[in-house]
Amino acid sequence: MEDYASSSSSGSAIRFLLNDLDSSLNDCEKSLSDFDLPSPSEFPDQSTHIPSLILEERSVPVPPEDLLSREKLNPGQRYAFDVILDFVHQNRSLVFFIDGPGGTGKTFLYRTILAAVRSEGRIALATTSSGIAVIMMPGGRTAHSRFKIPIPTLPTSTCKISKQSELAALLREASIIIWDEAPMTHRYAFEALDITLKDLLNCDLPFGDRLHENMRAKSDASFSDMLLRIGNGTEPYISGDMIRIPDDMIIPWENELSLNHLINEIFPNMSTNAFDRSFITGKALIPPRNRNVDILNHQIIQLFPGQAHTYYSFDFVENDTNNLYQPEFLHSISPGELPPHKLTLKVGALIILLRNLDPKNGLCNGTRLLCHQFYVNFILAEIITGSFAGQLTLIPRIPLKSSEDVKLPFVLTRKQFPIRLSFALTINKSQSQTIPHVGIYLPDHVFTHGQLYVALSRGTSKYNTKVLVRNGSLDGLSGVYTRNVVYTEVLQPP
Numbered sequence: 001m002e003d004y005a006s007s008s009s010s011g012s013a014i015r016f017l018l019n020d021l022d023s024s025l026n027d028c029e030k031s032l033s034d035f036d037l038p039s040p041s042e043f044p045d046q047s048t049h050i051p052s053l054i055l056e057e058r059s060v061p062v063p064p065e066d067l068l069s070r071e072k073l074n075p076g077q078r079y080a081f082d083v084i085l086d087f088v089h090q091n092r093s094l095v096f097f098i099d100g101p102g103g104t105g106k107t108f109l110y111r112t113i114l115a116a117v118r119s120e121g122r123i124a125l126a127t128t129s130s131g132i133a134v135i136m137m138p139g140g141r142t143a144h145s146r147f148k149i150p151i152p153t154l155p156t157s158t159c160k161i162s163k164q165s166e167l168a169a170l171l172r173e174a175s176i177i178i179w180d181e182a183p184m185t186h187r188y189a190f191e192a193l194d195i196t197l198k199d200l201l202n203c204d205l206p207f208g209d210r211l212h213e214n215m216r217a218k219s220d221a222s223f224s225d226m227l228l229r230i231g232n233g234t235e236p237y238i239s240g241d242m243i244r245i246p247d248d249m250i251i252p253w254e255n256e257l258s259l260n261h262l263i264n265e266i267f268p269n270m271s272t273n274a275f276d277r278s279f280i281t282g283k284a285l286i287p288p289r290n291r292n293v294d295i296l297n298h299q300i301i302q303l304f305p306g307q308a309h310t311y312y313s314f315d316f317v318e319n320d321t322n323n324l325y326q327p328e329f330l331h332s333i334s335p336g337e338l339p340p341h342k343l344t345l346k347v348g349a350l351i352i353l354l355r356n357l358d359p360k361n362g363l364c365n366g367t368r369l370l371c372h373q374f375y376v377n378f379i380l381a382e383i384i385t386g387s388f389a390g391q392l393t394l395i396p397r398i399p400l401k402s403s404e405d406v407k408l409p410f411v412l413t414r415k416q417f418p419i420r421l422s423f424a425l426t427i428n429k430s431q432s433q434t435i436p437h438v439g440i441y442l443p444d445h446v447f448t449h450g451q452l453y454v455a456l457s458r459g460t461s462k463y464n465t466k467v468l469v470r471n472g473s474l475d476g477l478s479g480v481y482t483r484n485v486v487y488t489e490v491l492q493p494p
């Protein structure tokens, strides 16, 4: 409360405090009402000052490199930028859809728009569907937290924003709202926001644009072209839905030991390279499933030099008064969304956060970090993903509950650090990240739309993207093949 004492009145100070508290709780999918705390609007402002939410947005720093990005936009990005900025300048409303496969520069475009609009003293709200995308945009927040979209979101849901609230004032004041990775969110969330915004402001018809050029791999034109063909489903198919992977990307499958060849290709000479920060942070192995992630991480931490530090979790099931669930059984449960019971780490090891601890400060579900030091109840680690890269942070040990997705007949509570090793991560978790040196391990062929494209498009060139396919041979044909799942109807304009 002392930090808020300089506010013009005690009512304002309490309101500031409640607003900040509410925003932090929203990041963890909770709200003030969950803790019987009053709403900020119960503490009216006696002064004529600008609402704190508006001040907060106005103070989001504009990175100088984002201002310079305007000069680097490719023709597709430039067109979208010009049209959108025109609407902003004319104070006109329209909904724009920017579409394009991973790596075509959507986030780059959003950051350029945010910087341009904010540098004019206007308000630009940056929101995203996933926690990890938040840290890719300065001032980013998850859409659920920013718009107070209820969870679960039902067909009749509306956002919890009253007309008199500071948030309503912020939305009215905003010149632009950007929602990254919008298709990942259920349509009920958009309908809830649509109804709410219609009540607060006026929106018009949608407008769409599609980006085509893969910017992540632009230094390797043939790779970039191949990626777009794979993403569009136009790479030639052989024997149903199989495509051939170029020979120079292949690590041949001979037997189980071939996995070591892939690991050595991406993480060579670990005993000398492990403490070279730039070596270790630009790399990852990406298989489709969590169980393969665990196998790979286990193998790499063994190769990693230094003393192992192991943390064991405390596991329990609430209200299990008859001790039905023995600790040994609970320890053996290890779904990808929870940390393992036995967490073995080393200084310099790569880890990934499994919860949104503090999205405003870069600690989201999906943030990758480097371990620096181990304490009993904290780990000192350095963020390596997104705009907070380079910052040191303390990760606490916290209780984590299993979700319904794990399909257990009870809720498991595990007290552990909310992290896993991340030398390897699933293809889905790798989305939105550029990983210059990537090894794709396909013990099974991919199974969902666009997944092969996501895996292959993490890298920046053919030469540092390697692929190991377990069942990649086709009768009578040379070369290595894997499945590419593309539902072309998903790519058609409405």
Ligand SMILES: Nc1ncnc2c1ncn2[C@@H]1O[C@H](COP(=O)(O)OP(=O)(O)OP(=O)(O)O)[C@@H](O)[C@H]1O
Binding pocket: 072, 073, 074, 077, 100, 101, 102, 103, 104, 105, 106, 107, 108, 109, 215, 216, 217, 431, 432, 433, 434
């Ligand atoms: N016009 C540009 N000039 C230079 N670099 C660019 C340009 N556009 C994008 N990039 C770079 O290309 C890479 C991929 O861009 P970005 O992350 O914006 O793609 P994306 O479409 O958001 O990908 P994803 O969907 O995988 O998150 C980034 O390293 C980005 O800095």
